[in-house]
Amino acid sequence: MDTHMPPRQKLVVVGNGMAGMRTVDELLKRNPLKYDITVFGAEPHVNYDRIMLSSVLAGEKDLEQIVINPRSWYEENGIELITGDAVTAIDTQARTVTSASGRVVAYDKVLLATGSRPIAPPVPGLDLPGVCAFRDIADVNTMIAASQTHKRAIVIGGGLLGLEAANGLLRRGMQVAVVHLMGTLMERQLDKAAAELLQRELDERGMNFFTNGQTEEIFGEGRVQGVRLADGREIPGDLVVLAIGIRPNIDLARAAGLAINRGIEVGDDMRTSVPDIFAVGECVEHRGKTYGLVAPLWDMAKVCADHLAREDATSDYVPAAMATRLKVTGIDVFSAGDFIGDETTEEVVFRDAARNTYKRLVLRDDVLVGAVLYGDAQDGGWYFQLLREGKPLGELRDTLIFGQAFASLAAGAPAADPTAAVAALPDEAEICGCNGVCKGKIMGAIAEHGLTTLEGVRARTKASASCGSCTPQVEQLLALSLGDSYAKPTGEKPLCKCTTHSHDQVRRAIVDQGLRTMPAVMSTLGWSTPDGCHVCRPALNFYLLVAWPGEYQDDQQSRFVNERNHANIQKDGTYSVVPRMWGGLTTADELRAIADVVDKYAIPTVKVTGGQRIDLLGVTREQLPHVWKDLNDAGMVSGHAYGKALRTVKTCVGSEWCRFGTQDSTGMGVKLERMTWGSWHAHKVKLAVSGCPRNCAEATIKDFGVVAVDSGWELHVGGNGGIHVRVTDLLCKVSTEEEVLEYCGAYLQLYREESRYLERTAPWIERVGLAHVKQRIVDDEAGRKALYAKFLYAQKFSQDDPWAERAPGKAAAAPFRTLATVE
Numbered sequence: 001m002d003t004h005m006p007p008r009q010k011l012v013v014v015g016n017g018m019a020g021m022r023t024v025d026e027l028l029k030r031n032p033l034k035y036d037i038t039v040f041g042a043e044p045h046v047n048y049d050r051i052m053l054s055s056v057l058a059g060e061k062d063l064e065q066i067v068i069n070p071r072s073w074y075e076e077n078g079i080e081l082i083t084g085d086a087v088t089a090i091d092t093q094a095r096t097v098t099s100a101s102g103r104v105v106a107y108d109k110v111l112l113a114t115g116s117r118p119i120a121p122p123v124p125g126l127d128l129p130g131v132c133a134f135r136d137i138a139d140v141n142t143m144i145a146a147s148q149t150h151k152r153a154i155v156i157g158g159g160l161l162g163l164e165a166a167n168g169l170l171r172r173g174m175q176v177a178v179v180h181l182m183g184t185l186m187e188r189q190l191d192k193a194a195a196e197l198l199q200r201e202l203d204e205r206g207m208n209f210f211t212n213g214q215t216e217e218i219f220g221e222g223r224v225q226g227v228r229l230a231d232g233r234e235i236p237g238d239l240v241v242l243a244i245g246i247r248p249n250i251d252l253a254r255a256a257g258l259a260i261n262r263g264i265e266v267g268d269d270m271r272t273s274v275p276d277i278f279a280v281g282e283c284v285e286h287r288g289k290t291y292g293l294v295a296p297l298w299d300m301a302k303v304c305a306d307h308l309a310r311e312d313a314t315s316d317y318v319p320a321a322m323a324t325r326l327k328v329t330g331i332d333v334f335s336a337g338d339f340i341g342d343e344t345t346e347e348v349v350f351r352d353a354a355r356n357t358y359k360r361l362v363l364r365d366d367v368l369v370g371a372v373l374y375g376d377a378q379d380g381g382w383y384f385q386l387l388r389e390g391k392p393l394g395e396l397r398d399t400l401i402f403g404q405a406f407a408s409l410a411a412g413a414p415a416a417d418p419t420a421a422v423a424a425l426p427d428e429a430e431i432c433g434c435n436g437v438c439k440g441k442i443m444g445a446i447a448e449h450g451l452t453t454l455e456g457v458r459a460r461t462k463a464s465a466s467c468g469s470c471t472p473q474v475e476q477l478l479a480l481s482l483g484d485s486y487a488k489p490t491g492e493k494p495l496c497k498c499t500t501h502s503h504d505q506v507r508r509a510i511v512d513q514g515l516r517t518m519p520a521v522m523s524t525l526g527w528s529t530p531d532g533c534h535v536c537r538p539a540l541n542f543y544l545l546v547a548w549p550g551e552y553q554d555d556q557q558s559r560f561v562n563e564r565n566h567a568n569i570q571k572d573g574t575y576s577v578v579p580r581m582w583g584g585l586t587t588a589d590e591l592r593a594i595a596d597v598v599d600k601y602a603i604p605t606v607k608v609t610g611g612q613r614i615d616l617l618g619v620t621r622e623q624l625p626h627v628w629k630d631l632n633d634a635g636m637v638s639g640h641a642y643g644k645a646l647r648t649v650k651t652c653v654g655s656e657w658c659r660f661g662t663q664d665s666t667g668m669g670v671k672l673e674r675m676t677w678g679s680w681h682a683h684k685v686k687l688a689v690s691g692c693p694r695n696c697a698e699a700t701i702k703d704f705g706v707v708a709v710d711s712g713w714e715l716h717v718g719g720n721g722g723i724h725v726r727v728t729d730l731l732c733k734v735s736t737e738e739e740v741l742e743y744c745g746a747y748l749q750l751y752r753e754e755s756r757y758l759e760r761t762a763p764w765i766e767r768v769g770l771a772h773v774k775q776r777i778v779d780d781e782a783g784r785k786a787l788y789a790k791f792l793y794a795q796k797f798s799q800d801d802p803w804a805e806r807a808p809g810k811a812a813a814a815p816f817r818t819l820a821t822v823e
Contacts, residue, residue, distance in 0.1 A: 005318075006474075007035060008033065008035055008036045009034060009035050009036070009108035009109060010035065010036050010038070010105075010106060010107050010108045010109075011027075011035035011036070011037045011038070011107065011108065011109045011110075011308070012037075012038050012039075012040070012087075012097050012105055012107040012109075012110050012111070012147035013037065013039040013040065013110075013111045013113060014040050014087045014090075014111065014112050014113065014114060014252065014277035015040070015041070015042075015111075015112065015113030015114045015115060015281070015283075016039050016040070016041025016042075016043065016045075016046070016047050016083065016096065017041075017047065017050065017113055017115050017281065018047065018049065018050060018051075018068065018281070018294065019113045019280045019281025019282070019297040019300065019301060020111060020113025020280065020281065020298065020597075021039075021047040021068065022040070022070055022298060022301040023111060023280050023299065023300075023301040023304050023305050023308075023632045024079070024111075024305075025069075025114065025301075025741075026039060026301050026302050026304075026305030027305040027308050027309055028077055028305065029305075029619075030305055030309035030310070031308075031309035031310070032058075032077070032362065033110075034308075034309060035308075036080075037077075037078070037079045037080070037110070038079070038080045038082065038105055039074070039079055039080065039081050039082065039106070040082050040085060040086065040087045040097070040099055040787050041082065041085075041086075042084070042085070042086035042139070043083065043084065043136060043137070044083050044084035045063070045067055045083060045137060046067055046068075046070055046074070046081070046083070046796045047067070047068045047069040047421070048066045048067050048068060048137065049066040049067075049068050049143070049465075050062065050135075050136070051294060051434050052065075052066040053066070053134070053136070053137065053139075053140050054164035054165070054167065054179065054555035056137070056140050056168075056170050057134075057140050057143060057144065057164075057165065057166040057168030057169070057171075057172070058167060058171040058172070059168075059171055059172065060358060063137055063439070063736075068462075074258075074546060077094075082099065082103070085099045085100055085101045085103065086099065086100050086102075087099050087252060088100050088252070089252075089255065089256070090110065090252065090253075090255075090256035090277070091256075092256055092257060092277070092652040094106075094273050094583055095108070095276075097110065105287050107276075108276065109276050109277070109278065109282065109308060110276065110277045110278070111277075111279070111304070111308070112252070112253060112264060112272070112277060112278065112279040112280075112283060113279070113280050113281045113283065114248075114249040114252055114253070114281075115248075115281055115282045115283055116135075116246035116247060116248050116249055116282035116283065116292070117242075117246065117248075118133035118134070118135050118242055118243070118245070118246055119242075119244050119245040119246060120133075120242055120244075121156065121215050121244060123215050123216060123217050123218060124217050124218065124219075125217055125219055125220065125224065126216030126218060126242075127768035128218060128220050128223060128224040128240075129223045129224065129225045130146065130150075130220070130222050130224035130238060130239050131218060131238060131239075131240045132239075132240075132241060132242070133166045133241070133242045133243070133244070134161055134164075134241050134242070134243050135246075136164075137763065138317050139166035139541070140168075140741045142240065142443070143165070143168070143169060143241065144172065145171075146238065146239040147169060147172035147173060147174050147239075147371050149408070150174070150238030150239055151173075151174055151176045151238065152174065152175045152177075152178060152236055152237045152239070152454070153166075153169045153175065153176050153177070153237055153239040153240075153241065154176075154177045154178075154226070154227050154235055154237035154239070154240045154241070155169070155176060155177070155178045155179070155240075155241045155243055156179045156215055156227070156240065156241065156242050156243065157178075157179075157180065157242065157244035157245070157246070158178050158179075158180030158185040158186065158211065158242035159185075159186055159187075159188065159208070159243065159245070160189060160324065161178075161191075161243040161245075162178060162180070162188060162241075162244070163178070163185065163186070163202070165241045165243050166178050166202075166207055167202075167207075168257070169239070169241070169513045170205065170207060170512070171513070172204060172510050174239070175206075176207050176208065176211050177207075177208040177209075177210060177235050177237065178207055178208070178210065179210045179213040179215060179227060179229065179235065180209065180210070180211050180212075180213060181212070181214055181244070182211065182268050183211050183212050183213070184196065184199070184211065185202075185209075186198065186333075188802060189324040189335045189730070190333065190335055190339075190374075191339055191340060191360055191372050192374060193358055193360065193372075193374075194333065194335075194358055194360070194373075194374040196329065197356060197358055197374050197375070198333060198374065199211075199470065201331065201356070201520075201523065201524065202331075204515075204516070204520060204696070205513045205514045205515070205524075205554070206513075206514045206515065208702070209561045210229065210233065210235060210274055212431075213229045213230075213231075213233070214229060214230040214231075214547050215227055215228075215229060215230075215392075216228050216229055216230045218240055219481040223238070224237065224238065224239065224240050227240060235596055237256050245292075246282065246292055246373050246574055247262070248262060248264065248282060248283045248284065248285065248288075248290055249282075249283050250263060250264055250283060250383030252285070253272070253279070256274075257274075258272045258273050258274055258277065259272065260285075261285050261288075261793075262290055263282075263283055263284050263285030263290045264279045264283050264284050265284075265285050265286075266278075266279050266284045266285070266317075267286075268282070268286075268303075268316035268317050268318075268771045269303065269304075269307045269313070269315075269316065269317070270303055270304035270307065270317060271307070274655075276768045278304050278307070278308065279298065280300040280304050281297050281300065281353045281367065282297070284300070285308050286300075286317060286319070287319075289319065291580065291660070293322055293324065294433070294434055294435075294436075295322055295323070295430075295433050295436055296318070296319060296320070296573035296663055298435065298436030299317060299318075299319075299320065299436065300317055302315070303317040304355075304806065305385060312559070313809050315516055315729050320338050320388065321336060321384070321387050321388050322336065323335065323336035323337075323380065323384045323433055324336070331524065331622075332373075332375055332376060332377045332378075332523075332526040333373070333374050333377060334371070334372070334373040334377035334380035334383075334822075335370075335372045336370065336371050336372070336380070336383065336384045336387055337362070337368075337369050337371060337373065337387045338362055338369045338370040339360065339362055339366075339371060339372045340362070340370070341362040341364075341370060344364055345362050345363060345364045345369065345370075346362075346363050346364075347360055347361065348360070348363065348400065348401045348660050349361075349401075350362045350401045350604075356374075356375045356519065356523045357374065357375035357376045357530070358372070358373070358374040358375060359371075359372070359373050359374075359401055360372040360373075361378070361383070361400060361401060363397070363665060364421045365392075366392045366393050366394070366397060367390055367391065367392060367393065368383065368387050368393060368400070369387065369616070370385045370387070371383040371384070371387065372695070372719070375523055376530070377526075378403070378472075378528065379404050381405040381425070381429065381430070381431065381470075381473060382403070382425070384430065384731065385425060385426070385429045385430070388430075392425065402422075407561075407688070416557065416655050421482060422473055422476040422477060423480050425439050426439070426496070427439050427443070430442060431463055431465040431470050431473050431474060431477070432461075432462070432464055432465075433470070434465075434470075435461075435462040435465065437461050437462060437463040439477065441461055441463075442457060442461055442463050442474060442477050443477060443480075443481060445457065445460040445461050446477070446478065447483075451478070452478070452482060452486065453478075454471065454474060454475060454478065457474055457477075457478065458474075460461055465522070471500060472500060473735070476487070492560055494534035494535055495536050495539060496532075496536040496539075497528075497529075497533065497535070498522075498527045498528050498529040498532055498533050498535065498536050499525060499527050499528065500526075500533075501528070503539065503757060504756070504758035506521065506525065506539075506540070506543065507543050507547075507753075509521070509524065509525055510543055510544060510547045511547050515549050516547075516551055517539065517544070517552070518532070518537070518544065518555060518558070521540055521544070522540075523629070532558075532805070535728070537555070537558035537754075538558050538559055538757065538758035539558075539561060539758075540558070540560040541554065541555050541559065542644070542680060542681075542682065542757050543757070546651070546752045546794070548795070549793060549794035549796075549797050549798070550793075550794075550797045557577070560644075562642035562643070563642060563643050563644070565621070565624065565642075566624070566628075566638060566642060566802045566803060566806065567619065567624055567642055568641060570617065570618070570640045572618075573620045573621075574617070574619055574620055574621075575617050575619045575620070575621065575624060576616060576617045576618075576619065576641070576654055576670075577615075577616040577619050577624070577628070577636070578609065578613050578615050578616070578638075578639040578641035579594070579613070579614070579615070579636040579637065579639055580613070580636065580638060580639040580640070580673075580677060581639070582649075582670045582673050582674065583612075583649055583651045583666050583667075583672075583673055583689075584611075584612030584613070584648075584649075584650060584651050584666075584669070584678070585666065585668035585670065586614075588638060589635075590634060592634075593630065593631060593633075593634030593636065594606075594614055594616070594631070594634075596630070597616065597627055597630050597631060598616060601619065601623050601626065601627055603616045603617070603618050603619055603627075604617065604618040605617035605618055609641075609648075610646065610653070611641075611647060611648030611650055611686065611797050612646060612650055613639055613641070615641070616801070620680075624806075625788075625806050628803035628804070628806060628809055629803075629808055631803065632803055632804050637677075637801040637803060637804070638801055638803045640677070640678070641785075642682050643680070643684070644680060644681055644682060644684055644757075644758070645678070645679060645680050645682050645684065645685065646676045646677055646678070646679045646681070646685050646687070646748075647685060647686050648673075648686055648687070649670075649672050649673035649686075649687040649688065649689065650669070650686070650687070650689070650697045650698065650699075650702070651665050651666045651668070651669035651670075651688065651689045651690075651697050652665050652666070652689075652690055652691045652696040652697045653665070653666055653691065653778070654666050654667070654668075654689075654691030654692075654708065655691055655708075657691055658691055658692070660691070660692045660694055661691035661692050661708065662691060662692050662708045662710050663691055663708030663709075663712075664691070665689040665690055665691035665697065665708055666689075666691075667715075668689045668706060668708075668737055669687070669688075669689040669697075669706075669799040670741060670743065671737065671741060672687055672689065672706070672740070672744060673687070675741055675744070675745065675792075675795070676744070676745070676748065676795075677799060678795065678798040678799040678800070678801075679748065679752075679791070679794070679795060679798055680745060680752075680798060681748070681751065681752055682751070682752070682755035682756060682757070682758060682760075682764075683755075683757075683758055683759060683760040683761075684760070685703045685704070685733050685751075685761065686702045686703050686720075686721055687702055687703065687704045687705070687706075687744070688702040688705050688706070689705075689706040689707075689708070690705070690706070690707045690708060690710055691708045692707075692737055693709065695707060698721075700716050700719055700727055700728045701717060701719040701720060701721050701725060701726070701727060701728065702716075702719050702720070702728065702760075703717070703718070703719065703751075703760070704716070704717055704744055704747060704748065704761075705717075705718065705719060705728050706740055706744075709733070711735065712733060712735040712736065712739075713732055713733065713734050713735075713737075713740050714730060714732075714733050715730075715731040715732055715734060715740065715743055715744075716728035716729065716730055716731060716763050717729055717731045717747060717761065717763035717765060717770075717771070717773065718761050718764075718766075719761075719762065720760055720761070720762045724761040729765065729770045729774070730775075731743070731747070731770075731774065731777065731778065732774070732778045739770055742784065742785070742788045743777060743778075743784070744790065745786040745787070745788040745791040745792060746777050746785070746787035747773070747777055748789040748791055749787040749788065749790050749791035749794075750773065750776055750777065750787055751764060752794075753760070753770065753787075
């Protein structure tokens with residue numbers, strides 16, 4: 001028997017981008033031994049995910065993290081990869097390609113995947129330094145470099161690509177203006193109502209918009225200095241990014257004599273006018289249409305791979321309905337199909353202004369033909385599946401606008417199982433639009449390869465490996481397949497069940513995106529529960545207080561019960577009241593006032609606390625405002641013994657009275673407490689000052705401890721008592737009281753800015769490392785002073801006594817009044 005294998009044909013791929021390499025990947029699955037493959041790439045890189053360029057620009061990822069096929073993949077599959085060397089000519093008679101370096105390679109088949117080029121407006125100034133496009137990693141690097149030395153950016157184009165660029169530059173700290181020719185943003189993907197919501201939300205983040213703005217000139221001397229619009233408006237800028245659209249890159253095909261129009265003309269089998277030359281991706285034109293979204297590129301890749309693998313292949317490329325998700329971080333937007341409609345359609349609209357939610361479904365003859373979702377797009381995949389099926393809705397029409405979960409309940413399905421919605425989807429339902437992965441492929445990969453993690457599914461199928469918006473659905477499929485044995489990924493856990501974002505991600509988003517209200521955070525970051533929960537609301541309230549002192553209004557309803565009532569609730573339902581005693585000091589007048597309050601309100605228990613204060617135990621809820629008023633009248637304020645806040649500053653008597661004392665520890669403690677009282681933190685914070693190394697104030701088990709020595713003060717950080725005692729780490733030594741105050745304020749501000757809600761200083765320091773804290777507080781003098789200044793600024797808005805605000809007769813005291821008995 002003749003076992004001789006036929007010689008391999010030679011396939012030359014022109015273009016090392018997503019469409020070309022997806023086609024090669026599909027070809028290797030179908031017939032891995034048919035070709036010797038040579039790939040030419042104009043860029044000096046391996047194949048990377050262009051969808052994620054916006055994440056690189058925003059600082060969320062780097063180039064290595066968005067690589068799709070590393071060099072090892074090319075080597076393992078016997079592919080010759082030639083990077084940084086663009087093909088300049090194809091000789092269809094000699095059947096060779098020639099590159100810019102002069103390399104000539106013969107071929108049996110050619111795959112053109114030359115992609116697209118950015119459209120530039122026909123205006124003066126395009127060649128000025130500081131003007132760039134947003135198409136590849138080189139453009140991103142140019143933009144990042146500009147953000148490090150310049151402050152003002154102008155993005156020309158308010159479509160999907162332009163908004164991604166604007167968001168990334170905003171995240172890089174630049175002031176961003178967006179110039180858009182049309183009256184509304186993303187007019188190809190959004191209707192007017194959704195576009196207006198989007199613009200309003202992005203405007204709140206800090207973007208500036210110039211709609212109906214026709215660029216007339218990019219001006220500057222030596223470097224770009226701004227943009228002039230046709231109506232005379234001038235916008236200053238140090239960087240101009242062109243993002244008004246793309247056009248197919250057809251120069252090579254035109255020179256080779258292939259049939260072209262707007263793009264390289266291809267048939268249903270993805271062949272060009274020259275039978276042995278195929279083309280896929282943004283460079284092609286199929287039946288009069290060109291494509292800029294990724295989903296149709298994947299379909300082209302499969303059809304093209306079929307025909308490259310087998311001469312008798314019969315598959316055809318049939319354009320399918322397409323959906324768009326906006327990848328600007330946190331913006332939840334979805335559109336699909338004919339979302340505008342005409343006189344033959346009807347629309348169903350839902351809008352909740354308070355929650356910034358909008359849905360618009362377009363129906364024709366009882367069939368869903370288009371959808372726009374804003375603010376809550378979790379049902380986008382379901383609507384898209386209904387749209388692609390094109391079946392009459394029947395009874396489903398009445399509940400369609402309320403989403404899959406409600407519709408399933410209306411049809412009698414159980415509501416308890418969170419995976420029920422994804423379980424109901426057919427195998428052909430698309431889960432990952434970025435990579436064209438359907439439910440059946442994911443479920444098959446899980447079963448065939450024994451996958452148990454999100455990372456495993458990503459590696460095998462690429463589902464959720466790009467923008468990540470489908471991660472919840474992929475995890476639901478894992479849970480559906482594995483049941484109770486599925487464990488979600490470890491690492492940074494979501495803040496709560498309402499979101500997939502971690503504490504750190506939420507904190508960064510609040511600052512980077514200028515989110516100043518809780519609804520803005522929830523809307524921007526795509527909270528699954530519109531109003532949040534008891535876990536996330538207190539955390540968000542704290543993060544917003546720290547980020548925007550003086551701007552954000554504290555939300556009392558988002559605090560724990562003790563903080564809402566400004567007293568510690570006890571086991572019998574009564575409360576304890578602890579007035580502040582500065583550094584543990586008190587006076588006869590204060591003690592008389594306390595005694596009078598105890599007698600007047602028959603408070604059953606009075607106790608001296610471990611923090612050198614007096615605790616009044618057994619105060620009823622109705623008595624609280626009256627007790628506070630009487631203590632206020634004596635000059636005493638809340639000790640915040642109930643709060644995630646500065647509790648106490650414990651002191652010893654120090655050099656004033658103690659024969660061993662080396663410094664005035666009591667006076668130092670009073671100054672620290674006067675500076676820090678009222679400050680809110682991720683958890684309770686306790687300070688202490690000891691007058692000598694004998695450490696009678698136990699400063700070395702406090703969040704911030706000060707120990708007096710002959711030459712000044714030792715500063716200790718990260719201690720706590722409790723179940724798990726942690727002794728402090730020595731931060732440094734300082735000489736003066738002013739330095740103690742500065743270092744303490746800077747340290748507390750750093751903790752406030754970097755900690756996760758309910759994380760005490762001890763685990764925070766163990767997580768970030770003492771070296772990090774020393775670098776920020778000790779080594780970086782300018783940074784320390786800046787943190788100290790931020791702390792003092794925030795204190796201007798925090799040192800208001802909550803007891804005084806809730807004294808009898810004040811509106812804030814109403815919640816403590818007993819309801820009248822109705823006969």
